[in-house]
Structure formats: C-alpha cells, structure tokens
Amino acid sequence: MDVLSDVIAFMRTGRPRSARVAWRAPWAQEFAAVPGSAGFQVVLTGPCWLLRPDAEPMPLAVGDVLLRPHGRGHVLADRPTPGPVTPACDPADPPPAPPAAAVSADADGPVTVVLCGAYQVDPARRHPLLDDLPDLVHLPAHLGRHPGLRATVDLLAAELDQPRLGTDAIVPALLDTLLLHVLRTWLDTPPPAGTTGWAAALNDRAVTAALAAMHGDPARPWTVGTLAAEAGLSRAAFARRFATLLGQPPLTYLTWWRMTTATRLLHGSDAPLRTVAARVGYGSEFAFATAFKRRYGISPGRYRATRPGPD
Template sequence: MDVLSDVVATLRTGEPRSARVAWRAPWGQRFPSAPGAGFQVVLEGSCWLLPDVGEPVRLAAGDVLFLPRGHGHVLADHPSSPIAGPVCDPHADGGWEGGTDDGPADAVTLCGAYQLDPARAHPLLRDLPDVLHLPGRHPEIGAAVGLLAGELQRPRPGSAATVPALLDMLLLFILRTWSEQPAGGPEGGWAAALADPALSRALQAVHAEPGRSWTVESLAARAGLSRAAFARRFTATVGRPPLAYVTWWRMATAARLLRDSDLPLSTLATRVGYTSEFAFSHAFKRHHGLPPSRYRTAAG
C-alpha cells in the first residue's frame, strides 16, 4: 500500500463511531474531548465553530472539521447563542443512527470520532493543527460527504457497512487534501515529506517492504541522494532519523498484524524484518512494553 493508506490502516482501531444530529435555532452545544480523533461534518444548513481562542468560524454545508487530537469544541447557530452541555456521544449505543430532533432542522451535522491507538499514532497526525477546517469545495471531500448524507438520511440494506467505510474514505480524503496543500511555511513535517519526491520514494519503499534489510545507504539510493544528504533531509523533514523511522514502522506494522491476523510469531517476525522470533520479541517488548503473545491476547 502507499504511505497514506498504510497510515489509516495501521493507526485506527475498531470502527469509527458517529451520530447524525438535527438542530433547530437557537442552539449552541459543547462537544467533549474524544479519545482518538474527532470530526464534524455539516450535512445541511450552516453553523459556527466557536473556538476557545480566536474568532468564530462560519461553517457551511459540506464543510468538515477534523480534530486529530480529539479536542473539545463548541458549535452553535450563532456566536451569541447560549451554550449547553454535550449532546452528541458517538461512543454511546445507537451510534450514527441516533440524535435527530423532531421537526424541520436549521442545520444537520455528523459528529463522531475515529478510534486511534495512541501507542501507534503516526507522526503525520502530530503535524496537523488542533482543528483542521476543510471547506466543502474540495471535490473528493464533497463527494464523500454527499454519499454519507444520503446513507444517513435514508438508511437502506447495507448502510451499517457502508457508513463506516465512507467514514474511513473521508479520513483518507482529509489526510490527502491536507498533505497536498502547499506546505504553508514549515520546512519540515509530513506534508513536506510527502511532497518531496526523493523522501516520498524512500518512505514508499519502507512501507512497501518493511521486512527488507534497509540501510541508510539503500534508502538514499531509492531517494536518489547521497547518504549524508539523504540522512540530513530525512531527519530534518520527518523528525527522526531514517532507521529510527524504519524501526518505528516495523513495530506499528507488527502490532496491526498481531491484532488483525493469526500469523505465527516466526512468520510475523520475518515479515517485519527480524531473522528470529527471539530478536523480534525482544524488540517488540522494548517498544510496546509487552511481549508479542501478551499483546495479541490483550488486543483480542
């Protein structure tokens, strides 16, 4: 898989949870901090984001808010509306089907959270702002929002499987849209790394073959740079040395395979670049704090 697909597949645990909520003016609601990454999608109408610091931001139909660290926030029909306590809990029973008021709505939103394992959080998420606002004019995001709105407004056979899949698609489009924006000034970070053809080739190679015996020299050759130039550029942009990233990605991949497969430990060890089960178990325990067998039991 490519780097962004790998990131989404590896960092998420469980299904995304969400709830469709219809609002009638006047309204104002505080949404609590959520484990993982929170999101808001304006399906119909408009509303305002009221940040704790800074000016209110008007949101229109199709707009998406992504909160990679799950910070609490406030939405309202108007900046002067009184604010009530939390109403949307995507982790409660009922999930995305709950939360609709009676009568015509002035706005309809989809609130929710992606369940993420902090131990496997990709450094890409750390580069994102606390609140990322993506207007609905982005074609891919608009298409995903439109499909979500249709499934939520008129659930049909298969909607229980379609909605989580569309939410995964939305997450990928959010990360892709952000990564393809101009770097906006930072000289480092994942937007810059993915936009850099040399570093992108090296990252793609690591993600395609995490079990290969990578060295700084072999990665530099993939990037088309000298060893020293590659090591400097990679470390400055990504935030860690090349082989440190290789080890981190191997451990993240191993954790996903332990959780999602029944591969024997010897096979899994080879797949992520270790010549023996003992060496793999030692490295995994040092990184995750548990030996692989106990990690697999706890994840199950």
C-alpha cells in the same frame, strides 16, 4: 506502496462511528474531548458556528468540513453568542435529533443538520503524521473544490438519512474515504519553503520514495545506503534530508514502522511469532521479542493476549 493509505489502515481501531443530527434554532451543543480519537463534523444545512475556548467564534457554511485530529472538545451553535449549552456528548455518539434541551419554542426557527462522528485511534499505532496536524483542519466548501470530498460527503449523508441493505458495510468504508480525502486535501497544499514535518516530507519526492519503500517491504534488510538509492540521493544527502524533514534518522523510523506493523499482525492474525518476526525484518523470534518489549514494555505474546474481541 501508498504511505497515506497505510496511515489510515494501521492507526484506526474498531469501527468508525457517525450520525446525522439536526437542531432547531436556538441551539448550542458541546462535544466532549475524547483522547485517542479524531472527531469530525460536516455542515449539511442551516446556520452553524464553531466555538472554542482559545479562539474567536468561527462561522461555518453549508458543506464545510471540520476535523479535530487530537480529540479536543468544542461547541457547535446556531449563533456566535449562544444561550444555554446542551451538556457534552461523545462526538461519535451525538444526541438524538433534535435534542430536547435544544429545541426552540418557535417551530419556525431554522434547522441545522450536521454529519458528525469519530475515528478511534490505537495509541500503539498512532502515526506521527496525525501529531503534525493542526488542532483544527477546516476545509471550506468552495464551489468546485475538493470534488472527491464533496461526493463522499453526499454519499455518506444519503446512507445515514435513508439506511438500506448494505449500509452497515458502506458507512465504515465511506468514513475511511472521508478521512483520506480530508488528509489528502491538507497535504495537497504545499507547505511554505523551509517547513519541516510530514506535510513537507510527503511533498518531497525523494523522502516519499524512501518511505514508500519501507512501507512496501518492511522485512527487507534496509540500510541508509539502500534507502538513499530508492530516493535517488547520495547516502549523506538522503540521511540529512530525511532527518531534517521528519526529525529522526531513517532507520529509527524504519524500526518504528516495523513495530507498528507487528502490532497489527499480532492483533489481526494468528500467525506464529516467528512468522510475524520474519515479516517485519527480524531473523529470529528472540530478536523480535527483545525489540518489541523494548518498544512497548510487554512481550509480543502478552500483547497478542490483549487483542480486542469482535466489534
């Protein structure tokens, strides 16, 4: 079982949204902070700077990818010291291209084109891996690096530039692929020795093997001993390594994963509660309901009643 794929599949709610936006210099656009979302931008053409209140202006090159995993706001502009800034917009609903307030009187000003959008994250299913990500994930467009990411960006830009039959199905799939490539690239950089957290855990074969086992079969009656066997370590060594890297004992994470899986089953299927309970490792509906209410403060039945309608 691929833990990273699970993170994407379980955490997102609704359809990811994106748009291809163009501005003619001089311009500056604020992107609002949106709690519960992860926003991204990809520079396709033209000059672009990232401006944040807590950091120096950052020049961006064509092909650079930005991910703001915690939904914090920022400004994009054509220069490090811009003039008036166009008021904030949702990262997933950028203004038409180009925004009237950002159009230069000089028709010869350089045009910047940015691919931008956002993923809405269900707070009940937000994976702790996202909390470990830095405030900004910046992947520079070095020639020959990240070929999968570059190919996905090209496909997505082409679909948004010239929509065709099937675009409504292709774009959400490409957005999920884009996020996977960004996270994979971040995880592919080995963390410094002694580092803890999810980047370190997913670069540790023993812990990754145990995580894959839990994700692959949450209903199995796992113990620290059986998980240690999956990891190829003694019980004590495994428990110590897991807790050191992830800040919690393995069975605590297992319970969290079971409850997270349950929320998806409750919102995504009409399976009886006893079936949901069995699929996440509980021998009775009562035991499952007790654990679920302890975690979320609401019964499984009432949680299912909050299921959102079709997008």
